Amino acid sequence: MARLDYFAPGVYIEEIDRGSRPIEGVSTAIAGFVGFTEDVRGGAELFKPMLVTNWTQYLNYFSRPNSDGFTDFNAYLPFAVYGYFMNGGGRCWITSIGTQLPNAPKPPDPQPASVRITGRGNRPSLQFTMRPEQIAAGTMTIVISDSGPRPLPEGTEGSVPPNTGEYFKVQIRRGDETLEEYDNLTMNREGNGQFATYAVTALRNSMFITIEDISQTGQPLGRRPGNGQYELTAPIPATPPDRFSSDIEGVRDDRTGVRGLFEIDEITMVACPDLMRAYQSELMNLDQVHAIMELMLSMCEGANTGDIPNPPNRMVVLDSPPDCPKPQQVVEWLNRFNRRSMFGALYYPWIKVANPRDRGNPISVPPCGHVMGVWGRTDETRGVYKAPANEVPRGVIGLDYDTNFREQELLNPLGINCIRRFPNRGIRIWGARTLVEPDKTEWRYISVRRLISYIEKSLELGTQWVVFEPNDEDLWARVRRTVSNFLERIWREGALFGASPEQAFYVKCDEELNPPDTRILGRLYIEVGVCPVRPAEFVILRISQWNGIEDEE
Structure with missing residues (x-):
């Protein structure tokens, strides 16, 4: 940095930073799970999120010593986390809501610690x-x-x-x-x-x-x-059934439950697989399940609009209820839930995986964990701009319902992403839509929503150096250069549409956007426009007969 005072004659060396500061892309595939676990130990706490980076670490925190990590009452969270890691998911945060069902009969002789x-x-x-x-x-x-x-x-x-x-x-x-x-x-x-x-x-x-x-x-x-x-460790007492729903919701200041999970800044995708376990066990009715789903979607939306002080780059992966196995039933349930959001994604049907507690026999579980693992794998191998579809979910040995083409014609326009079985191609995720309102076509695809969130969060963190800098033309030029370099980089990776950078994005930061009135208020406005790539959801081959001779006019 240049000095402003020179008193003694001599030669002074100054290092001047003339280059723009590169913006580094944020992580896009860090999951958050809420559900039942076999145990809570090793420093993990009940109802509070704990960072887990692999399945072995999960066992150290949420299973009994020398256990497989699953539960005797078939909680869905261990299956979801196991599927997440198997499908390529990286680190995640786990919030345990208990080690037993609150309404389960208590054993006559409780197990000593x-x-x-x-x-x-x-x-x-x-x-x-x-x-x-x-x-x-x-x-x-x-x-x-x-x-x-x-x-x-x-x-x-x-x-x-x-x-x-x-x-x-x-x-x-x-x-x-x-x-x-x-x-x-x-x-x-x-x-x-x-x-x-x-x-x-x-x-x-x-x-x-x-x-x-x-x-x-x-x-x-x-x-x-x-x-x-x-x-x-003493046995963990079960939550009273009448408090269970409020404990899942949690308290933001205490960093507990769903609200506590949303306080972890790095989480970008959230699921609560054991909502359905609680519903099956009659711990929660359908309206209570909908209330937790609504909470998760509202917190994502509130963060995006600035109403809630959380990062605006999250999506929620929802599961359909277990008593809606057929297409018409899941449509009726979604109409009853009646909640649309660009920050939600729904996958259908439930998947079948091997159950270690039943000699490896199949068990039906919600697909959210396996799907989020596929999201992470796609982000790693292709990029966040690639739709996480036409991918094989690993560890899946069957489906609760085999959806056909005509049935998906009913489900897909409603934002219900099908998991389907194809001859000689296996089981594949065959949908890439959000639960946004049908008329908001610009936010129809999961990859578009996540790409824009990725750009927004990366720009937010990558321009922190601008705060308190002199708000003049030199700063505007540096900001334009920094943001343009980042956007050009992701354009070259294939995330933005256009034959040239000028067609793919624009960055505006000048005196028109920042007149004296706004500068007096200490504000700097930067306008960014991007053209995201969208998935080729419908591939139309137009075929006609041709006689080999060009038609003459």
Whole structure:
């Protein structure tokens, strides 16, 4: 930056930034899910969003140890997240609304809060169980680390046995507080108590946990529990049925539920697959389901108009109710819902996937998770401007209903995107429309809506350097150059229509847009127009007979 003061004679070196600042495109395929999970642990919290980048990480947060991550009551969220990652989805945010159905019968003997720790060779070693009076106090952590034999008292004759690696230490923590600590432990039931204490004997009088030796026969070194931190979490209580709907909606200030998920700026697509699980279980009636759908669409629209302080680059993927398997039924349901929005997309019918909790037999699940994975895969391989259709949803082994051509003629104009089975081509997503009003043809396609959102958000973040700069012609020229460079780049990628940049977009930032009156108010107006590419939804081949001789006039 140029200096404004020179006092001593000499040579001064100045670095001057004359280039325009390139605008980097934002991420377009980051999902947000709301639904039931098998567990909530590892730092995740009930009703609060948690970042997950792969299926293994999902298991660490939302499944029980050594579990497959699915639930005994067939919650749809694990299937949606699994399908999302399988189809090419990247990172996502998960909000758990519970680990059991609120109206499910309670077991006569509730499962105690316990954790099993394995030793060498992945064999069972110790089981720790939280004492009942400690359950209300919250999660505890069992920390196991290396130790050694107990040293002999000073002045005592004899020698300490060598450290064979069988000795360990147990700490019981809650947060950063160490509640109890036991050192010089061993799995040797008949060891010399002068040098080490059998673990079960040492922890017998613990005020916080009970301990059980579940190891098989073998040497103490082989039965020693593995080092690490192990959470001891109390069972998560189910939400009362009368509060369930409000808990799903959540509170913005507390970052809970659907409202809390919308506070994560990077999320660009949202789904709530277990709305349908709650509807099937009679936790929510259809009007309550519609209320949550309406909330998600309204928050997307409010962010776009500036009424809600959230990023305006989101879409909601909706699912049809499970009791509407046929085309006419889903049309009747959509007419009852009677909500249109360019920020919504609906896919039909439900898909069949393998259920790990039923020996791999098919189970019908909402398609939202698999579809959002396809959105992410298409963004990665082609670009956000490519319609996420004519793509194979991975992991799908069947459909709840095989839609034919005539039936899709009924559904497609209404914005219902069909998933269809084709001979020799497999199951494919065969629709790319939003749920916008039919007369708003400019927002008819998902790819157009998402492309414009991508451009808007990228320009918003990429022009932050302009704020508080002198509002003059030099700034206007720099802004035009910066924005034009970005738009030309995505035009070259194929996102904009036109044989030249001049046909594909324009950028206006001059004195006409920024007269003295607006400059006095501290405002800078930039007008951008783009011509997005649209999908070739209808391909018409015009064929006629030709005799090979040009017609003479």
